[in-house]
Amino acid sequence: MSHEQLGITDEEIAAHTSPGRARLQLLVVGLGALVVSLAQSMLIPVLGELPEVLDTSTSAVGWLLTSTLLVAAVSVPIMGRLGDMFGKRLLLLVAIGSLLAGSLVAAVTSNVALLIAARAIQGASAAAIPLGISLLAGLLPRERVGSGVALISAMLGVGGALGLPLAGFVAEHADFHALFWIMAGASFVAFVGILMLVPESPDRSGGRVDVLGGVLLGAGLVCLMLPLSQSSDWGWGSAKVWILLAGAAVLLVVFGWTQTRVREPLVDLSALSRRPIVLANLASILFGFALFASFIGTAAYVEAPEATGYGFGSSLLVGGLAMLPSGLMMLVLAPVAARLISSRGGPQTLALGAVVVALGFLARITVHEHLWQVIVGSTIIGMGTGIGYAALPSIINAHTPPHELAAANGLNALFRSLGSSLASAIGTSLLAGSVVVLGEVALPSLTAYRELFALCGGASVLAALVALTIPHRAAA
Incomplete structure (x- = not known):
C-alpha cells in the first residue's frame, strides 16, 4: 500500500522526520548494517587458528562460513518479501535480533557444532541491509533519501574492510570469542535504537505467505x-x-x-523480468564477481612471505589494516555518490564505479613492489566499490513500486552475493592451480593473483557496459 493510498503525503513524512531525527534514524540503521557486514567477514583472519583452538578439523571450521552463507542466501529474498508484506522495520528487527542471538550463543561456547548453529542464526541478519535501504527510502525526507541509501549500501563494503583489521587486532591480543562479544554489543545498540527511533514504513502490501x-x-x-x-x-x-x-x-x-x-x-516474476531490473541484477552479478579479489587479494597477499615474490610477511593486524583505507574511502564517497546519482543518474554512476574498480585491479597487476602501492591499488578498488554499491539500490528503487522495494533490494543483494560466490569458486581453483612451494606450504603464485585480478577487472568492465544500457529514471 502506498503513502497516497494511506492518505500520507511526502510532506507529512518529511515534517514527521525532522533533520535531527532523520540523522538518528540513519545512524542506528547504519550501525545495524555495519555490524551485519562485520559479521560476514570478521572470522576470516582467525579461521587458520580455529582448528587447533576448537580441537576439530579444518573442514568443520569451514562450515562457520558456509552455514552463514547458506542461511543468508535463503533469508535475504524471503525476508525482503515478508518485509514488504508485514513491515520493513519489523523484519529489520528480526534480522538484527538474529545477529544478536547468534552472537551471544557463539560468545559463550567452544563447541564447534553450537558455533556452526550460531553462525547459521547470524546468517539471517544479511537481510538487514536491503531491508534498511528499503525502509529509509520510504521514511527519510526526499532530499535525504539519496545520501541515506548510499550510506547504508556502502556499509556492505565498509564492514568487510573494517572487520579484517579488527579481527587481526583481536587475534593478536585476545581470544576469538571477543569478536562475538563485540558483535553482540553493537547489534544490541542497533536493535534498541531501531526499536526506539525508527517508525514502521507505511508501504505494506499484506497478504498470505x-x-x-x-x-x-x-x-x-x-x-x-x-x-x-x-x-x-x-x-x-x-x-x-x-x-x-x-x-x-x-x-x-x-x-x-x-x-x-x-x-x-513470493517473487513477482513479471516485475523481475522488466528490462531495467534484469540489467541491474546482471550488473550486480558482475560487480559482485569483480569484488571477490578485493579482500583475498589484499590481506592474504601482504601476509604472504617475501619468498613468494610478492608478499611482505606482514602480521594479521597489518594485513587487515591494509584494507582500512579502502573501507574509509567507501564511507567518505557515499555522499559524493549520492550527488552523482542525483545529477548523472544511477546507471552512469554504477558504470563509473565499475570503471574505477577496473583501474584499481590494473594498478594491482602492474604496480606491487612496495606495500604502499598495494594499499593504494586496494583503496582505488574501494573507491569504485563505494560508488557502485551506492548506485545499485538507487537503480532498483527507481524501477520498483514502493510496496515491493524490500523484495527487489533483497533479490538484488542475492544476485550480488551469487556473483561473489561464483568468483570464489572460480578464483579458489585459479589460485590453487599455480602455486609457490615454501617448505611444506603451497601458496598462490604472483601469476595466479595477476590472472585473478585480470579476471575480476574484466568482470567490472562488463558491469560498466551493462550499466550503460540501463535506462535512467529518477527514484520516486
Whole structure:
C-alpha cells in the first residue's frame, strides 16, 4: 500500500522526520548494517587458528562460513518479501535480533557444532541491509533519501574492510570469542535504537505467505550455493557438485513455474523480468564477481612471505589494516555518490564505479613492489566499490513500486552475493592451480593473483557496459 493510498503525503513524512531525527534514524540503521557486514567477514583472519583452538578439523571450521552463507542466501529474498508484506522495520528487527542471538550463543561456547548453529542464526541478519535501504527510502525526507541509501549500501563494503583489521587486532591480543562479544554489543545498540527511533514504513502490501514458494526457493538456493562454497574441498570433478547444481536448476525452474500460478507469489516474476531490473541484477552479478579479489587479494597477499615474490610477511593486524583505507574511502564517497546519482543518474554512476574498480585491479597487476602501492591499488578498488554499491539500490528503487522495494533490494543483494560466490569458486581453483612451494606450504603464485585480478577487472568492465544500457529514471 502506498503513502497516497494511506492518505500520507511526502510532506507529512518529511515534517514527521525532522533533520535531527532523520540523522538518528540513519545512524542506528547504519550501525545495524555495519555490524551485519562485520559479521560476514570478521572470522576470516582467525579461521587458520580455529582448528587447533576448537580441537576439530579444518573442514568443520569451514562450515562457520558456509552455514552463514547458506542461511543468508535463503533469508535475504524471503525476508525482503515478508518485509514488504508485514513491515520493513519489523523484519529489520528480526534480522538484527538474529545477529544478536547468534552472537551471544557463539560468545559463550567452544563447541564447534553450537558455533556452526550460531553462525547459521547470524546468517539471517544479511537481510538487514536491503531491508534498511528499503525502509529509509520510504521514511527519510526526499532530499535525504539519496545520501541515506548510499550510506547504508556502502556499509556492505565498509564492514568487510573494517572487520579484517579488527579481527587481526583481536587475534593478536585476545581470544576469538571477543569478536562475538563485540558483535553482540553493537547489534544490541542497533536493535534498541531501531526499536526506539525508527517508525514502521507505511508501504505494506499484506497478504498470505507463499509457503511452497519459500520452501522451493530456499532448497534451490541451498543446492546452488553449497557446491559453489565447497568446490575447493570437493573438487569440480565430484559428483556431489554436479548433482546439487542440477538439483538447483530443477528446483528453481519449478519455483518459477509455481510463482506464475499463485495469487500472491513470493517473487513477482513479471516485475523481475522488466528490462531495467534484469540489467541491474546482471550488473550486480558482475560487480559482485569483480569484488571477490578485493579482500583475498589484499590481506592474504601482504601476509604472504617475501619468498613468494610478492608478499611482505606482514602480521594479521597489518594485513587487515591494509584494507582500512579502502573501507574509509567507501564511507567518505557515499555522499559524493549520492550527488552523482542525483545529477548523472544511477546507471552512469554504477558504470563509473565499475570503471574505477577496473583501474584499481590494473594498478594491482602492474604496480606491487612496495606495500604502499598495494594499499593504494586496494583503496582505488574501494573507491569504485563505494560508488557502485551506492548506485545499485538507487537503480532498483527507481524501477520498483514502493510496496515491493524490500523484495527487489533483497533479490538484488542475492544476485550480488551469487556473483561473489561464483568468483570464489572460480578464483579458489585459479589460485590453487599455480602455486609457490615454501617448505611444506603451497601458496598462490604472483601469476595466479595477476590472472585473478585480470579476471575480476574484466568482470567490472562488463558491469560498466551493462550499466550503460540501463535506462535512467529518477527514484520516486
